[in-house]
Amino acid sequence: MSSLAKQKQEKQMNGYLLSFGVCAAAAFFIFLPFLVVDKGLFQYCGDFNSQQIPFYTYMNGFVKNSAGQWSWETDLGTSAVNSYSFYLYGSPFFWLTTLLPQAWVPFSMVPMFMLKFGVAGLGAYTYLKRYSAGRNYAVIGACLYALSGFTVYNTFFNHFVDCIALFPFLLWALDSYVYDGVRGVFPLAVAVNLLNNYFFFAGQIVFLFLYFFIKLLTGEYRITPGRFGRLAFESLLGVALGCMFLWPAVLCLKDNPRTVDLSSGFGFLLYGRVQQYFAILASLFLPPDPTYLPNIFTDAVVKHTSMTAFLPVVSCAGVWAYMKARRKSAFTKIMWACLIMALVPVLNSAFYALNSSYYARWYYMPILIMCAATMQALQDEEIDLMEGLRPVAVVTLLFAVFALVPKQEDGVWSLGVVKEQSQFWLTYLTAVLGLLIFYGVIRWCRGHEKFTRVLLAGILGFSVFYSVAHIALGKFPQWEGDANYRSECYVAARNNDLPDDHFYRIDSYDCYDNIGLWMEKPCIQFFNSVVTPSIMDFYPRVGVKRDVSSKPDQKLYALRGLLSVEYVVVPQDKMSEFTEKWGAYGYVYDHEDASLVYFRNENYVPMGFTYDKYILLEAPLPETEEGVDAADALTEAGAAQDALRAGEPAPVTLMGLAEDSRSNMLMRAVALTGEQITKYGYLMEEATTADTANLTYEAYVQDAAARRATASTSFSADGTGFTAEITLEKDNLVFFSVPYDEGFTATVNGVEAEIERVDGGLSAVLCPAGENTIVFSYETPGLKLSTGVTLGAILVWLGYCGFIVFVEKKKKQEKH
Template identity: 40%
Template sequence: MPLTSQTQNKGSCRRAFLIALVTAAVIFLPFIIWDKGYFFFYGDFNVQQIPFYKLAHEAVRSGDLFWNWYTDLGANFIGSYSFYLLGSPFFWLTLPFPTSFVPHLMGPLLILKHACAAFTGTLYLKRFVKERDYAVFGGLLYAFSGFAVYNVFFNHFHEAIVFFPLLLVGLEELIVHNRRGVFALAVAINAFVNYWFFIGEVVFVVLYFIIRALSPDWRMNLRRFFWTAFESVLGLLLSMALFLPAVLAIMGNPRTGADELLSGWNLWLYWHQQLYPAIVSSAFFPPDLPSRPNLFPDRGAKWASLSAWLPFVSMTGVIAYVRSKRDWLRRILLVCAVIALVPGLNSIFILFNNSYYARWYYMPILLMALATVLALENRSVDLDKGFRWTLLFTAVVTAILGLTPTLQSDGGVKIGLAKYPERFAATAGIAMLGLLALWLIIRRWRNTRVFMRIMTAALCFVCVSYSITFIATGKTHSDKPDFLRDTALAGRYELELPDDGTFARTDIYHGMDNLGMFWHLPNIQTFHSIVPVSIMEFYPKVGVKRDVSSKPETEYYQLRPLLSVRWLFIKTDDPEQEPMPGWEPRSVQLGYNLYENEYFIPMGFTYDYYITVRDLEEVPEEDRAAVLLHALVLKDEAAARHGDILEYMPKEYYGGLDEEDYYADCLARRETAGYEFTTDNRGFTSRIDLPRENLVFYSVPYDSGWSATVNGQPAQIEKAALGFMAVRAPAGDNVIRFTYTTPGLYAGVLLTLGAALLLVIYLLLWKRYGRTPDDPPRPPLREMTDELAGGEPAAEWEETGAEPPEGGGAPGGGEAGPGASGIDDADGTREGDADGPPEPPPASWFDETPDSGEETQ
């Protein structure tokens, strides 16, 4: 084949990065300008991504890396935020900036993430195509896919999109070119960046490895299998500094328990009839909004990241390639399609959880982009086959959703099945018009030199159009930008609470999710998925639902003093200003009435009586909050240890507690409460004067990372009141110290350091002794390092001084190196190996003789 493998692919990653950077800037800058320097979206982006970045930024800069007091009732900082941002290099880029400026960076970081995804996608794709423009086109398809744009809502999902291609690059480098260490580093990066997505990536890479190993160009043997397994384990060990504490933090979480696993018929059939057409259609239409599905509104998967659409080209190239080829790429795409349609297989990527998620789709999307660019570049692939089926399916689904009549409850008839008809019109219009533009461009310019330039320009235009439509539609469901900017963000610096040195939590009635986190206040109203297991255990046992958020209803008003809640915010225009007894108004700030709890109990207090957990379980759920103020709840073992200082309370003394009992219990608990409670970067110190030896209770979530001393002596921590902590202290003045050490952190760091040393030894030994005569030739490492540095890679013979191989071809005889297709046809040959020009495709809709004045390829 022509000499294109190294020379015509040079600079492709840098080119993809720059085009994606400009395209993403065109998408996001208008919204940043509209929001006066910020980028606001709606839902989780506004109330999780922005405050999480701000909170974590401040915590890291202040060295508060262990226990965080502003996440729910308190949380393991590393465990709670490693899923969202701690492993992300994009988060660490914010550290040089002041905390108040971090919200301004959310939009620019999204622009950068799209550009980086195009870079890494192209880095993988370019090894299979002959010319740079096709690799760039595929990288842009990947970076601006429906999945990527959908997950602007979940800002931290983009890290997985950016770094996943490195896994496949590393695997190809190891197997094809015998280049050691790249795959191990790719494994380490992905495991470190996001442990949860890494679990799904492991499943996909194993699938990729198996199918790819059956193709002739990999020439798999036992030795290569062994070194692949070795580098996999080595890469995981390299990530342990963050991976180990992150995984330990979710062990025991009810959301990962056996009762949350998929089983029975749900393993084989989806439970919503609309989910099947929604899954298939997600590859043919731009994405619906998270939480507001439109094309199939009753599919039961509102936040599932269900989108596999390739902008502009849709499924044209994928279908054409699958119908024309018989190779490993076809096989893996078909296997992925089957996996997507079988619930039990789909759930493998989330450890068989019974919730439906399609959050692994970015992985097959990369291979869909590969199939698309190969179909465009390879003239033996009949694009007409793909285009006809794509157009037919898109048109049929559009007609069904747009024209089906539905009888309404009032006797009228509604035309169309979409929940939001005007949004459906925009979605269908973008899909259909994109296909029309594709048909016109291929028909008019396929045989010209400017073909891929026009295709790339059209792709960027479609990406901008549908992304702006998607984001603008989502913003219609957002809190008002003025509120987010002037109240949520600026309120942190304008609130004035009495500062008497007393630690206290707040409550916000009917407030925006995580508003307390925006204001940097310890707060019981929290929207956060990963909190200590003890919180997840505590709330359900007192009648409060706890799945992805903590929102104790006001009917459980007894929980407020138990949790040391002192301040309550209620909007001034809220008609309900007295939702709970015992609160007095203090001031009006930021449009909220501020109330103080007259029965506030400071952190660290005692009881006179105890009951066991089994006793409490006999009490109706709605009455348990009152009992928790009346008597200390202990496990049987703890009750036996401390029965000498606490009196057991019979059931008749805590049944039917009323409001008067509530007031009396609050006053009794406050009477012996500690006189000082201070927090710091490693835990808290409490001072308390006890009239007698007793257990001192703290409403701090129980966690294995805590250790305690009483007056300098080690003390045993008891799990009390279902999910909190207590320690035994003698009569008199006591200094009680609780210190938190993230479980698994030090062990993880040691494992990472040991693995790094092992990696260095491994690479040195391989460089000296590892190469064997039968190893396949490999292009120079400069090919990738020059891309990263923005330079132009050299051909292998330019790097080594050798002569180019006769007859052209990829360096080393075209062994699936960058520029070689690496795609085997049914007869075992690879596209482009034969001499002479490729055979022209059969006549199709796209055929047209080019104008005489235009050059052809």
């Protein structure tokens, strides 16, 4: 190399810094128009507004102010570790925001996006550099990855971008071990990705196996049994390093009904609708639609699935050209394998523990390989890019047929099967524009020194354009609905003047999701997929659907008393509507501010009260050969079971009542299992048919007053649990509308007490007559064990690294 060329190379900006900088800058220009429109507090739509902003803001305060692990503001109460480790608890990006004052956090979302996009570019460059012919090609590949349709689409979810940003370091660390013999780094990469998101890490394990063994079979990886054994050790060490939140999550999710839903039969092999296949293939060629606005294949499972593998400007032209020219390469085989897995339901679901719910949230992993293949096609002049561009252009042009095919509905003819023609043509012409840019750069610049610079400029400019269009398509349809988001959530809710001198829950009527997190008050209207599993058992029993959110209908007025709801928050423009519909159910005007009105529930019952009646939760299982063991476990109900065997009328059960009246009944009687009735039935009277006949609002008012008369005199709660004081005339169960969780331990007057799971998912404890002090203490199940494993693994890793340094130093000394 000449001295002039060497000087020129030294003057070039470091590739790592350049990749980080251009990707972060692109993110800035993508979000800049919306920052201007939103006056600094970026609002998008859906999950971003409902979860990401309030979760980050709330948890900023929680980790700074809470001494414990129980979050009362998360639904009816949930382990903060279990609930938020999926979203942010292990994310390094979240912990950076804790350096900010809580009030600044909502304004930090865009700067954090810039950082995440930058880290994604940095990570991709770090991985791709090994396979590149020079810095510029690796930078191009890094930008394709960081600005792919998958990344832009998943700004809707925000925390998914964390996984996109950190994943390339995992592949880089694996390559470094196999190719360069670098030891001690792979465990760190494994730990960081596992800590960041255990759910995505499950898919990363599958992909790592695929990547490793295909590279091994193609001969691109060569590894001795000894080195393979050390790699297995480093893999396990990495899992141990990062398992701090993993074991608690496993213990929590094993009882979550959303995680147990396997496909079967044809569902393993074929998608139920042919549109699913077209949607998967289209995701390679067209920019993504907003997550909640699928436009072409509306009968496929597309909403919120992250189904997109679009690369800006190059589309899959570079991939196609590379795969045709390098048919036997590992990258080609990995991409074919991933395409097959995407098209076969059971293989696709392998990235999600074989769950039958369709998701494509693993596509970022093959996208990184697509970027590597595209980069190699660009830098290898023996590969004819036109051989990739031509078929991609033809397929892309063919998608226009979906907007032009004639259809007839109700006797009226029209063109197109797309939902919105304007949205389709914007997306479609954007894809065509990208291909035209790519064609122009190939036609006039390939082979010239300026090729990479011009292509990079085209990719960056195009990415900003299509990303702004994508976000705008998702944001502006909700413009009117989100108009008061800032004033209601950030201003009014965050600065509410509700009392702080006692514990209560709130309810909200037609407010923005998770307004309780803004207010830092427990709210029964809550949107979070991961909560204490007993909540998902309790709510359906009282007629409330509980999948990704808790949203009890206002008609279940008695549920508010049962759950100690004292205030209802209503937007100003909904005040008259709420008063007209529900004012007669005990809600009276309390006060208001510029955006919100607060109604007080006259039927509020403090936490911790007793009953004088019980009702059987549900009828015993029939004594069939298959059900006899379960029946025996459920029917130790003394007289109730004897009555059944004697042919007498079946006992009254909560689940035998109409759903709308069950919460009314729970204000009158506690619901116990047969086994619990055997233990505690002597304390109370059994509810009869007469008790279930008068479940009116007037009767509820009387029942609420009766429960209030027996309620605890004090109830104080914090992150460690709660302490309650209550005086009883006789021994009795004291009920708390706290989700049953195995992490709770209880004492009554300093003596350990058993916590009973009543009402199908809430808690109660037996107390003696007289004055009682009840203490519930919480520790997330499995956290101590997993923390101990992580701490032990840190010591092992330090020892391992120390040994490596010692051996390397000794080798150097022997050479000299």
